Amino acid sequence: MSSTPRLERGDPARPADAGPRFSPAEMMSVAAARVLPDGASCLVGIGLPSTAANLARRTHAPELVLIYESGTIGAKPEFLPLSIGDGVLGETADAVVGLVEIFNLWLQPGRIDVGFLGAAQIDRFANINTTVIGASYRAPAVRLPGAGGAPEIAASCRETVIVMHQSRERFVEKLDFVTSVGHGSGPGSRRRLGLLGGGPSAVITDLGIFAPDPATCELVLTHLHPGVAVEDVLAATGWKLRVSASLETTGPPTEHELAALRALEQTRPAGAR
Amino acid sequence: MTNTARQASRRAAIVPLAVAVAETVHDGDSVALEGFTHLIPFAAGHEIIRQQRRDLTLVRMTPDIIYDQMIGMGCARRLVFSWGGNPGVGSLHRFRDAVEHGWPGPLELEEHSHAGMANRYAAGAAGLPFAVLRGYLGSDLVGETDTISTIACPFTGEVLTAVRALTPDVAVVHAQRADRHGNVQLWGITGIQKEAVLSARRAVATVEELVEELEPQPGAIVLPAFALDFVSVAPGGSHPSYTHGYSRRDNDFYVAWDGVSRGRETFARWMEEHVLDP
Numbered sequence: 001m002s003s004t005p006r007l008e009r010g011d012p013a014r015p016a017d018a019g020p021r022f023s024p025a026e027m028m029s030v031a032a033a034r035v036l037p038d039g040a041s042c043l044v045g046i047g048l049p050s051t052a053a054n055l056a057r058r059t060h061a062p063e064l065v066l067i068y069e070s071g072t073i074g075a076k077p078e079f080l081p082l083s084i085g086d087g088v089l090g091e092t093a094d095a096v097v098g099l100v101e102i103f104n105l106w107l108q109p110g111r112i113d114v115g116f117l118g119a120a121q122i123d124r125f126a127n128i129n130t131t132v133i134g135a136s137y138r139a140p141a142v143r144l145p146g147a148g149g150a151p152e153i154a155a156s157c158r159e160t161v162i163v164m165h166q167s168r169e170r171f172v173e174k175l176d177f178v179t180s181v182g183h184g185s186g187p188g189s190r191r192r193l194g195l196l197g198g199g200p201s202a203v204i205t206d207l208g209i210f211a212p213d214p215a216t217c218e219l220v221l222t223h224l225h226p227g228v229a230v231e232d233v234l235a236a237t238g239w240k241l242r243v244s245a246s247l248e249t250t251g252p253p254t255e256h257e258l259a260a261l262r263a264l265e266q267t268r269p270a271g272a273r
Numbered sequence: 274m275t276n277t278a279r280q281a282s283r284r285a286a287i288v289p290l291a292v293a294v295a296e297t298v299h300d301g302d303s304v305a306l307e308g309f310t311h312l313i314p315f316a317a318g319h320e321i322i323r324q325q326r327r328d329l330t331l332v333r334m335t336p337d338i339i340y341d342q343m344i345g346m347g348c349a350r351r352l353v354f355s356w357g358g359n360p361g362v363g364s365l366h367r368f369r370d371a372v373e374h375g376w377p378g379p380l381e382l383e384e385h386s387h388a389g390m391a392n393r394y395a396a397g398a399a400g401l402p403f404a405v406l407r408g409y410l411g412s413d414l415v416g417e418t419d420t421i422s423t424i425a426c427p428f429t430g431e432v433l434t435a436v437r438a439l440t441p442d443v444a445v446v447h448a449q450r451a452d453r454h455g456n457v458q459l460w461g462i463t464g465i466q467k468e469a470v471l472s473a474r475r476a477v478a479t480v481e482e483l484v485e486e487l488e489p490q491p492g493a494i495v496l497p498a499f500a501l502d503f504v505s506v507a508p509g510g511s512h513p514s515y516t517h518g519y520s521r522r523d524n525d526f527y528v529a530w531d532g533v534s535r536g537r538e539t540f541a542r543w544m545e546e547h548v549l550d551p
Contacts, residue, residue: 046360069387070309070462082524083360085310087515090462096492099309099334099465100395103388108407127411131384137417143372145358145365148335149387151412181411193410194432268361269524 022253024206025165027225029055029261030253032116032163032204040113041065043153046084048163049116051264052204054080058260065094067112069149071102079267103149107156110196115157117180119164120144121172124218124239125189126162126182126200126210128154129175137177147179154180159201166205172238183217207233209250218242223250283476285455285501290479290510293503294320297475302442303330303353305394305473306339309464310360311517314447315339316510317479319548322346332441334390334465338513338530341365342548344380345540351381353439355390362527366534376537384418389436393420394465396438397472408434444473447511448496449518451480452487455498460490461517467494476500479507481519 032052038061044053066075070085074094119128134141182200203210209223222244306314318339330351345367371380392404420437446466448459457478470476513526533543
């Protein structure tokens with residue numbers, strides 16, 4: 001695999017001498033990988049979170065402990081799994097346990113540092129919907145896959161990180177269905193509900209990075225990805241978004257990060273998300 | 274579903290798969306074909322489709338392609354589940370068509386989280402009427418699913434989530450191998466298969482092969498013959514899922530299924546060619 005990133009057309013506008021070109025989706029995966037601390041245990045959702053978590057293991061966090069809800073603890077896949085129970089996860093894991101054990105003994109008591117999730121819809125308090133689109137649960141416009149492990153992952157991990165593509169249809173004023181709780185209806189919500197973990201600490205999209213305000217729990221834009229304007233983010237957000245007074249620009253992907261990500265992506269079957 | 278704390282005695286008979294399905298799966302039954310990505314019993318599901326079972330309550334944490342096929346072929350009246358997608362690919366289109374458009378018939382849903390479903394099987398396997406967990410807190414699932422409730426701890430008063438036990442009429446699992454007595458051994462990602470088998474009134478295992486003796490394997494589960502009613506040999510019976518040590522997951526099939534299953538006609542034609550009249 002070449003370590004020289006290939007040039008792509010239509011990437012965010014960047015000065016010619018500022019390093020490799022990259023797509024918004026690549027920036028999202030790189031930014032999401034960076035928030036995972038080396039040595040942490042991370043319960044990984046399939047899709048974007050799995051890509052980012054595996055990228056983290058190949059870059060700054062070789063000791064990251066990947067846990068998939070299939071019961072594979074300490075998985076070290078050499079290629080991207082398509083599903084959370086692919087053979088490569090069981091073959092490379094430090095331990096393989098049953099589903100009752102993974103949820104009851106490992107997740108439920110709050111032993112896992114980071115829950116790494118995707119979402120179809122998110123609201124200002126980082127509650128997430130992965131169940132239905134449309135007003136009616138029984139007669140939805142779009143039936144989504146559902147909860148999986150997410151409600152309890154979002155409840156019990158020490159913190160939650162969410163990675164998802166951003167648009168006005170996905171960043172909504174009101175969720176069509178609350179599948180998994182982030183910060184509920186604001187300060188004190190998690191404690192009142194009895195949720196053990198700290199809840200969402202970051203939301204990473206293809207446009208920028210958001211973090212909950214310590215006082216209000218509401219998501220605030222803290223980082224813009226290179227080439228993205230505040231107006232782009234506001235236009236892709238369905239509520240009146242607050243922007244941090246100390247807004248920063250996300251560091252662009254390094255050559256090493258991009259090469260590692262592209263090598264990973266090439267291990268995925270054509271046609272997968 | 275009523276809970277019966279006492280299980281009928283069993284002794285696995287080794288029979289052809291068509292016999293095992295005919296003997297155990299009846300119209301209107303609740304049926305759990307389990308296997309979490311790994312060891313999904315496709316051959317058994319296809320046999321149920323060929324025997325044209327109807328009005329089934331299909332129980333499964335991750336419905337996957339096998340339930341997409343059974344729903345699309347009109348076997349199901351109700352689905353008890355926690356995640357209904359094609360992992361890493363997208364939607365299960367036959368499942369969506371049933372929920373969104375009632376095709377080929379309406380599909381009732383009983384929807385949970387993975388933790389809830391795992392605990393429901395464990396309670397059923399343990400002969401208990403419900404399980405206790407910290408789960409579903411703040412989720413809208415609580416308002417839509419009547420097998421989720423709460424219970425106060427008798428020692429501390431803390432209010433916890435309770436989920437009703439699962440006691441399916443039939444559980445079906447796929448495994449690596451069995452001996453001639455009908456003892457079944459499976460390893461790799463073992464998922465919820467042991468709990469599913471022990472929670473059900475009747476249980477069937479399909480296996481890759483029959484062997485003289487079950488040699489120990491790291492992390493393996495053995496389902497003794499007295500925990501099963503039937504064992505059937507079905508080599509490759511988990512495809513396009515996989516059997517650790519025997520086959521790899523056919524990820525290309527999972528990706529291709531997205532196109533096959535999108536349209537009702539392409540789906541019906543595929544089922545005709547590959548399942549009904551192979």
